[in-house]
Amino acid sequence: SRGEILLQVNGVSHRYGDFVALQDVNIKIPWGQLTALIGPNGAGKTTFYNVVSGKFRPTSGRIIFKNKDITGYPPHRLFRMGLARSFQITNTFGNLTVLENVMVPIILRNGKGFRIWSSVKKDRYSRDEALGILELVGLEELSRKFVRELSYGDRRLLEIAIVLAGKPDMVLLDEPTAGMTPEETDKTINLIKHLANTTGITFFLTEHDMKVVFSVAEYIYVLHQGRLLAQGKPLEIRENEQVKEAYLGGA
Numbered sequence: 447s448r449g450e451i452l453l454q455v456n457g458v459s460h461r462y463g464d465f466v467a468l469q470d471v472n473i474k475i476p477w478g479q480l481t482a483l484i485g486p487n488g489a490g491k492t493t494f495y496n497v498v499s500g501k502f503r504p505t506s507g508r509i510i511f512k513n514k515d516i517t518g519y520p521p522h523r524l525f526r527m528g529l530a531r532s533f534q535i536t537n538t539f540g541n542l543t544v545l546e547n548v549m550v551p552i553i554l555r556n557g558k559g560f561r562i563w564s565s566v567k568k569d570r571y572s573r574d575e576a577l578g579i580l581e582l583v584g585l586e587e588l589s590r591k592f593v594r595e596l597s598y599g600d601r602r603l604l605e606i607a608i609v610l611a612g613k614p615d616m617v618l619l620d621e622p623t624a625g626m627t628p629e630e631t632d633k634t635i636n637l638i639k640h641l642a643n644t645t646g647i648t649f650f651l652t653e654h655d656m657k658v659v660f661s662v663a664e665y666i667y668v669l670h671q672g673r674l675l676a677q678g679k680p681l682e683i684r685e686n687e688q689v690k691e692a693y694l695g696g697a
């Protein structure tokens with residue numbers, strides 16, 4: 447419930463050979479708090495994202511989700527526990543429609559994966575649920591299109607729809623507005639805020655665009671050269687001298 451800690455990262459470090467990409471990072475995210483991780487290029491955001499989502503096992507430290515130590519769990523196991531990451535576009539099926547792509551995780555979630563292709567064509571229950579999700583992200587009018595026919599921004603929205611179809615408690619979004627036009631960016635920011643307010647899902651995003659971060663996040667962690675440089679509410683981060691310096695120095 448809101449207020450309790452959902453995700454806790456305790457003293458996590460990660461090395462690539464001799465290079466220290468993350469050093470003693472500590473993070474605590476309560477249920478429902480829209481949180482962002484920011485930092486200049488090379489700060490370690492992608493490494494952190496990969497460590498939390500189970501792609502890499504951290505060199506040291508623990509990751510606790512719903513009071514359970516999940517350090518080293520693979521992504522599919524985390525997904526079943528309610529921790530989802532945004533998928534890359536390569537995870538969509540280009541020869542299925544937008545609607546069918548959203549049906550796939552619903553069918554898998556309902557344990558019908560063994561007859562997934564016939565379910566995609568016929569399962570009315572999954573179809574209705576998928577349509578509801580497409581409405582939520584504003585893609586309902588494109589439901590019959592093939593993924594390859596979508597614009598870049600709409601494909602990114604479809605990724606979010608596919609993640610929602612897994613009914614997660616927490617969603618990690620890696621630079622959700624990267625590569626988008628200003629209009630697509632605004633639409634996506636509003637969508638994330640709306641989802642955070644209405645679905646009970648806890649969003650945790652990495653982002654390099656400060657405008658996006660300050661307009662969407664309730665709480666911000668700043669990573670710099672693998673260490674946490676600052677944390678706080680957007681206004682505090684905006685006025686933090688060390689943060690300003692790190693960004694200017696890195697530009």
Ligand code: ATP
Nearest residue numbers: 462465467485486487488489490491492493494654
């Ligand atoms: P960006 O925003 O530019 O993607 P980032 O904050 O996501 O940066 P990371 O990609 O996590 O940063 O990289 C952190 C540091 O670790 C960088 O200095 C990078 O060169 C280094 N690094 C990343 N991956 C590897 C790897 N596989 N082997 C060696 N060094 C790596």
